[in-house]
Amino acid sequence: MGAGSWGTAFGVMCVDAGEPTTLWARREEIATEICEQHTNGAYLPETRLPDALEATVDPERALDGADVVVLAVPSVGIEAQLAAWGPAIPRDATLVSLIKGVDVETLRFGSQLVSESLDCDPARVVVVSGPNLASECAQRLPAATVAAGSVEARTERVQRAVMAPYFRVYTNPDQTGVEVGGAVKNVIALAAGMAHGLGFGDNTMAAVITRGLAEMVRLGAALGGQALTFSGLAGVGDLVATCTSPKSRNRTVGDRLGRGERLDEVVASMNMVAEGVKSSRAILGLAERAGVEMPITQGVVAVCHAGHHPSELVDGLLQRSAKPELYGL
Template sequence: MTRAAVFGAGSWGTAFALVLADAGADVVMWGRRPELCDTINSTHTNPDYLPDVALPPVIRATHDPGEAADRADLVVLAVPSQALRVNLAEWSPALPSTSVLVSLMKGVELGTAKRMSEVIDDVTGAGPGRIAVVSGPNLAGEIAQRQPAASVVAAADEDLARRIQRTCHSPHFRPYTNHDLVGAELGGAVKNVIALAVGIAAGLGFGDNARASVITRGLAETARLGAALGADAYTFSGLAGLGDLVATCMSPLSRNRTFGEKLGQGHSVAEIAAGSRQVAEGVKSCVSILDLAGRQGVDMPIVEHVTGVVRGELTPAEMLGSLLSRSAKPERHGH
């Protein structure tokens, strides 16, 4: 039996722990708060994030990183992306040297503009043979309810991707493999920022035409950045690209879409953040993605304008007016 450690007891970490358990793994979750870990163990529920979902007894929780990682074949990282480096530096000594490290995180690190797999490599020195990413249209609430979902396991090492695929292939969760780690990570990170933009449009009262336009042009921005970084263009039309983008932009379950909608309705970033224990990754990653695009000389106007709103430099209405007033261009970039 595969032994899996899931570091992060939020909604997505808990939902993926359930996927692994359904696929036959023995799962230990690490949680930041000891009291939540005790509750998970005693009630077999996670009342703070997925209160209506029963967790099987094979899932246990602990606040001790060493206990969580003990003899783990698979180490799954499911913490907010901007907290990864600090947390992983603390956990790294406890991780088995042979364990596979899987990122569920969808962000780009502030300051370094590094993708999460690059941060993992920086901290652990694990190398591409031990690092993978799971990404796709993965709204945690639906997956925890065992609704059908598909995803992508991306790794530079195809044998590694297939190994993780077998470990998380459950009756309700269908993983595909992909060799394009860069594209999978970019798709997952940028879609959060595009979802903020779609939410802003919805909050301003605009309908499906506006939302579809933002989604489509957002995908074009993502693909341009991916091309500059050597990603496979096909990835952006797949589950880790278009699939994840559509789910995150259109679902009321999406944290980033909901956050953007509240921005469009006139609430401030601080007000919205104070009202939720869930992290909308795009709020911080918009800055680091814009930084990454600048380093590559890639034009990303939607990301740029969302960053302006988040920083308080633009109102949502000003953002819309500025985007619409940009000079007309061919749809295909560079033509």
């Protein structure tokens, strides 16, 4: 459900894993292009899609008979989407959340938004997260990810559904840790992009990634996640990919901010959502509620939502009082 870059790439991998797969698109022209030309030029230009990948704008047709329903829409607006076509989801279908964000108003992660919007058992939801840049996955380049949920049979079903020959899927019961990793890495990627846009070097990038990981672990542990999760694909793996790749939306936004562009101009020029911009406030809210210090996240919020210059983020971090490296862990 969702024919953006990641939803389409995920659909490609499901087809390659041997699953009959239908994409639901909001726009008729995208569904028609996928069915007739086997491309999605708006989101994955120059990528040839499998002939077997179907697409429709009719949510009931897309959902008919599905035992796995993949939710590939941004966290902003997902409740309205689920209200519109949620009743058509088969009653025992496994719900897969690809959402890597936190709702600003309610501070809920994607799995909570899904289960509460549909008023269903949270155990039906499986979260998928990892270093999965959509364009590379669609090009069938080797990659790996994590499927996390509380019911082993459901996580293993998702594992089988998307484990293509070039895409390795691991299961993990720590859904909280996987969701925290997927959300926080977007915020740290904004900071990494700002550092790059300001002209700083590899040492700076390494420091941002490493100290960003510390923030991720602190928040994840406070919310009930397992520390080992953050040393895996959904933690440090996704963090490295998102902070260093020019294909990353959040890093790209940060880079352009560091070069002096205004946030509203950057966002208006993109046809894809950079989840970290909106989620940064919610993640900081979670941190404050849990009594966790997240100085990089705090600086990103100041730049994106209070008009501060990216250089102020760097200055603020450098001027913090000296601390042990494992402070707060």
